[in-house]
Amino acid sequence: MSRSSSRRRSADDRVFRLGTGFFALLVVLIVAGIAWVLWRQSRLSIAKFGFSFWKGTTWDPVAGDFGALPFIWGTLYSSALALLISTPIALGIAIFLSELSPRPLRTPLAFLTELLAAVPSIVYGLWGVFVLVPIVRKLHVLMPDGLRKTPLFSGPPLGVGMAAAALVLAVMVIPFTSSVAREVLKAVPNTQREAAYALGATRWEAIQAAMRYGRTGILGAIILGLGRAIGETMAVTMVIGNNPQVAWSLFKPQYTMAAVLANEFTEASTDLYLSALVEIGLVLFAITLVINTLSRLLIWSVTHEGKAKKRAPAAVPAKAAA
Numbered sequence: 225m226s227r228s229s230s231r232r233r234s235a236d237d238r239v240f241r242l243g244t245g246f247f248a249l250l251v252v253l254i255v256a257g258i259a260w261v262l263w264r265q266s267r268l269s270i271a272k273f274g275f276s277f278w279k280g281t282t283w284d285p286v287a288g289d290f291g292a293l294p295f296i297w298g299t300l301y302s303s304a305l306a307l308l309i310s311t312p313i314a315l316g317i318a319i320f321l322s323e324l325s326p327r328p329l330r331t332p333l334a335f336l337t338e339l340l341a342a343v344p345s346i347v348y349g350l351w352g353v354f355v356l357v358p359i360v361r362k363l364h365v366l367m368p369d370g371l372r373k374t375p376l377f378s379g380p381p382l383g384v385g386m387a388a389a390a391l392v393l394a395v396m397v398i399p400f401t402s403s404v405a406r407e408v409l410k411a412v413p414n415t416q417r418e419a420a421y422a423l424g425a426t427r428w429e430a431i432q433a434a435m436r437y438g439r440t441g442i443l444g445a446i447i448l449g450l451g452r453a454i455g456e457t458m459a460v461t462m463v464i465g466n467n468p469q470v471a472w473s474l475f476k477p478q479y480t481m482a483a484v485l486a487n488e489f490t491e492a493s494t495d496l497y498l499s500a501l502v503e504i505g506l507v508l509f510a511i512t513l514v515i516n517t518l519s520r521l522l523i524w525s526v527t528h529e530g531k532a533k534k535r536a537p538a539a540v541p542a543k544a545a546a
Contacts, residue, residue, distance in 0.1 A: 259509065266503035268496055277503065283468045283484075285493075290500040292507075294468035298478040299508070302386060302460065303453040305474075306393035311446055313394075314401035318445075321402075322409040323431050334406065341399040349462035352392040357383035357463060360391075364475050379475035382465065387474040389464035393453045401449035408441035409434055444522030451515035455508070457482040481508045 269277060273290065280291020321334055361383030364372070371377050379385060412434045420430040435442065465477020466487060481504050492498035 255513070259506070262502055262506040262509060266499050266506050269499035269503045272496065273500075277500070278507075281468075281470060285488075285491075285497045288494070288496055290496070292481075292500075292504055294470050295479050295481045295484050295504060296507075297470045298386070298464065298468075299454055299480040299482070301478070302389045302393055302464065302480060303450055305386070305390035306397055306453045307446065307450055309390060309394035310397040310401060310449060314398045314445075314449070315405055315442070317398070317402040318405035318409060319431060319435075322406050323427075323434070334403075337399050338403050339399075340395070341403070345396070345456060345459040346462075348392055348396055349459035352388055352459060352463040356388050356391050359383075360385070360388045360475070375472045376474060379471075379473045381475070382477065384463055384465040385473070385475045385477050386464065386471075389460045389478075389480075390474075392459045392463055393456060396456060396459065397449040397453050400452050401445050404445035404448055405442050408438045408445060411441070412438045440522050440525055444519040446519075447515055447522065448519035451512050451519060454515065455482060455512045457486050461486050481505075 269290065273280070277290060278292050278296065280289070281293050282289050282291045283294065284290070317337055321330055321337070325333060361381055364377070364379075364381045364383075367377060416433055416437050417430045420433040425433065460480055461483040464480060464483060466479055466483055467477035468479045468484070469476065471478065485501055485505055485508075489498075489501055492501055
């Protein structure tokens with residue numbers, strides 16, 4: 225190879241490296257720009273209410289009194305309920321597809337599961353309105369009177385409320401959690417399962433060993449599902465009832481941060497009202513960013529450790545020979 229050709233190739237490599245580095249930096253700049261714009265637009269609310277904004281329970285745009293606690297509560301409560309419902313189902317799907325499913329069925333079933341993630345949230349919302357809401361309403365009516373008087377099951381038999389929102393979110397979270405958990409289980413070295421079988425373990429015990437090995441990545445998959453649930457807007461808005469209150473009841477209408485932004489942003493008639501809504505968006509943005517970053521780090525740690533374990537046996541003969 226001539227010296228001029230070598231120089232030209234080296235220059236092309238530098239240009240390519242700088243170009244790809246610029247695109248990676250652009251993503252960071254976009255995220256930082258979004259955070260800065262949200263903070264700048266919410267300074268009026270931050271200056272007026274301070275930390276009391278997040279402890280207040282009153283949301284009165286007419287009087288200019290804003291408290292975000294009902295929205296924070298509704299977001300965290302609905303997401304936690306969705307995780308409780310979706311996690312066992314999603315892990316069961318992941319275990320079946322990676323460990324138990326016949327090979328010809330694995331690809332079609334995995335495709336159908338991941339296809340649920342492509343369904344628009346407005347479609348899930350319509351399904352929730354026409355299917356889940358009547359079911360929740362009938363379930364509430366059929367409950368014993370004594371059970372309906374408890375804080376967890378009190379409320380009017382409307383159907384719309386926290387229970388319907390949690391069920392819709394659970395269905396939407398399942399494909400995300402199951403897909404990532406399946407990839408984590410696939411990254412577990414086969415030596416872990418073979419070692420369990422060599423010790424006389426059953427198939428279920430070998431699966432338990434694989435899950436124990438990939439528990440950090442599975443936790444990351446669950447946290448990734450939590451981030452998906454926290455940021456969901458339209459489907460939850462259509463079935464949660466949109467009433468700003470803090471309640472343990474599964475049947476009372478409540479509110480979430482994303483839902484209040486979708487419903488009231490275009491109605492903000494004063495600067496303070498708009499600033500309060502933007503401050504809610506700022507906190508929602510920060511929470512979602514932290515949760516997704518944490519989940520990706522957990523998943524990366526498992527896949528990186530799995531690759532290191534797979535490379536480790538190749539070095540054993542050399543050490544033994546030495």
